[in-house]
Amino acid sequence: MNYLNGNDDLELLLPFYGSKIVYKTFSSYQKIYVTERTEYEGKCGKFRMLQFSSNASQGVMNLELPNDLAxxxxxxxxxxxxxYLPDFGKGYIIGHGIGTVSSYYSDKYVVTAEIDPVVVEVSKEYFGHSGNNVEIGDGQVLLREQKNHSQDFIFIDAFSSDEVPTQLTTxxxxTLTKEKLSDEGILIMNYIGKLKHDKLLxxxxxxxxxxxxxxxxFAPNxxxxxxxxxxxxxxxSILEDYTPQEAVPIQIAGN
Structure with a gap:
C-alpha cells in the first residue's frame, strides 16, 4: 500500500486530486473504491487506483502502460x-491489493493471502489480475499452513486504512515468518510511518x-x-550492503 496525503473523506477529496470514482462497493471489512486520475507521483498517464480511504492506495496501475510498476x-x-534473491523459487505475500508483485513474478510460484474476497474480485475485474495463487483468509493463519523453510521471501503488505494490523507486528x-523462510530467505515488510519521532517504527x-x-x-526520502x-x-543470513535505485538505507537504532 502506498501512502497519500489526505484524510478518510475520500469522495469529498477526489476533485482535489483530479480523480473520479469508477466503481465503489462494500465488503464486510471496508469500503472499496476504484478511482482514476491523470497524474501520479509526478507522472502523467491514466492511473487507476484501488483505495479504501483517501490517505492511501492499495494499488495503482497506469492503464496506458499496464505492465509498468507505477x-x-x-x-x-x-x-x-x-x-538479494535473483533465482528465488517460492514466495509468499500477505496483502493482495491489485496483485502487482505476484503479477510481476507470474513466471514464479508466488502465493498471496488476502482476507477480503471482494478485493480479489475487484482486482480481477478492474485491474486485470489473472493469477490463481490467491488464498482467501487471515494471512497469519494461512502462513502457518505452509511448510517450514519453504519460502524464499515473505512480503508483508497488509493494511487496514494506513496501519499494519497489530497481529502482524508481534x-x-x-517468529512464524522465520520458521517458514528458507535458510537464505528474506522477510520484506512495507510500513507507513515517519523516520523521526515514530514510536511504532x-x-x-x-x-x-x-x-x-x-x-x-530503506526509505525513498x-x-x-x-x-x-x-x-x-x-x-x-547476512544481507550485504545495497542501495536500491529509488531508496536509501536508513539507520534506526539511536535515531
Whole structure:
C-alpha cells in the first residue's frame, strides 16, 4: 500500500486530486473504491487506483502502460528481491491489493493471502489480475499452513486504512515468518510511518531485530518529515550492503 496525503473523506477529496470514482462497493471489512486520475507521483498517464480511504492506495496501475510498476515502494521491493534473491523459487505475500508483485513474478510460484474476497474480485475485474495463487483468509493463519523453510521471501503488505494490523507486528508473527523462510530467505515488510519521532517504527525494528540477526531498512526520502513507505528487509543470513535505485538505507537504532 502506498501512502497519500489526505484524510478518510475520500469522495469529498477526489476533485482535489483530479480523480473520479469508477466503481465503489462494500465488503464486510471496508469500503472499496476504484478511482482514476491523470497524474501520479509526478507522472502523467491514466492511473487507476484501488483505495479504501483517501490517505492511501492499495494499488495503482497506469492503464496506458499496464505492465509498468507505477508505485515507487513496489519498485523498491522488487529491486530488493531481484538483488538479494535473483533465482528465488517460492514466495509468499500477505496483502493482495491489485496483485502487482505476484503479477510481476507470474513466471514464479508466488502465493498471496488476502482476507477480503471482494478485493480479489475487484482486482480481477478492474485491474486485470489473472493469477490463481490467491488464498482467501487471515494471512497469519494461512502462513502457518505452509511448510517450514519453504519460502524464499515473505512480503508483508497488509493494511487496514494506513496501519499494519497489530497481529502482524508481534514477536510471535515474526517468529512464524522465520520458521517458514528458507535458510537464505528474506522477510520484506512495507510500513507507513515517519523516520523521526515514530514510536511504532522503533518498536517494529526492535521486534524484528529480536528474531532476525540481520535487518536493513530503506526509505525513498530520508529528509521527509511526514509519513512515507519504509521497507524492512530481514534474514537469518547476512544481507550485504545495497542501495536500491529509488531508496536509501536508513539507520534506526539511536535515531
Amino acid at each position: 508505485v515507487a515502494y513496489i519498485r523498491i521491493t522488487v529491486d530488493l528481491i531481484d538483488h 514477536e510471535e508473527f515474526f 522503533h518498536t517494529l525494528y526492535s521486534t524484528i531485530s529480536s528474531i532476525y540477526p540481520y535487518v536493513r531498512v 530520508p529528509k521527509k518529515i511526514s509519513k512515507q513507505n519504509i521497507i524492512f528487509a530481514a534474514s537469518r
